[in-house]
Amino acid sequence: MATDIQESKPINFVDRDEIWKVRLKVEEESAKIWPHKWGFLTEVYKEVSPSPPVPQTAQAVIGWRSTQPHLQLESYGRVNHGRRSFMKELGWTLESCT
Template sequence: MAQKPISIAAAERMNLVAQDEIWRYRLRAETEARQNWAQKWGFLTTPLEELAECEDNAPAPKPRIELPQRFRIRPVTPVEKYIKVLPSPPVPKTTQGFIGWRSGVPGLNKCLEYDKVIQSCKGTYAKELGWPKEGIH
């Protein structure tokens, strides 16, 4: 037969030894906390005026340390020194030569442009898939 569950109050009365141990442990913890409070939290008892005085005094500036040459930032070098833009190559004679060819002159790119939209094999493939013009580039 199953036993009837006992109430919490009855359980507390039955286990007096455990309750006594818990009470002793709690008193010991409170006593240790009271003894260590000044070491851990004593800074909270500093008067407000003393804290305000410490904030008013600006800290002394740190001395500047001279960095070695290898850690210094080099002066800015003009981009033209590293990047050379050569003139455009001659206009290709075949349509295959237009792939990857560039020209800074807008009139020379007319072979690749149709209504200011670049025509390429990508556009042809997109038409096969039925994509809109806005989704090509």
């Protein structure tokens, strides 16, 4: 019969301390390297222009940012998919799925 109580292993505090030191050293080295590898990401925020002022009415809040051309989500133009039918593409009849 299995018991719910597990025997705990003795804790080696020296090993845990060494692991902690290594983690701190890796984090410190990563902090030094980060600006050289990923510093370009901080420049992107400087390129973004500020948002227009927030409208005073609740109705005007809907889509207030999308009225500005440089803030629109469709920065590469509208996406037109048209109406397609999966059934027609496979050459199946509509009754085949009922």
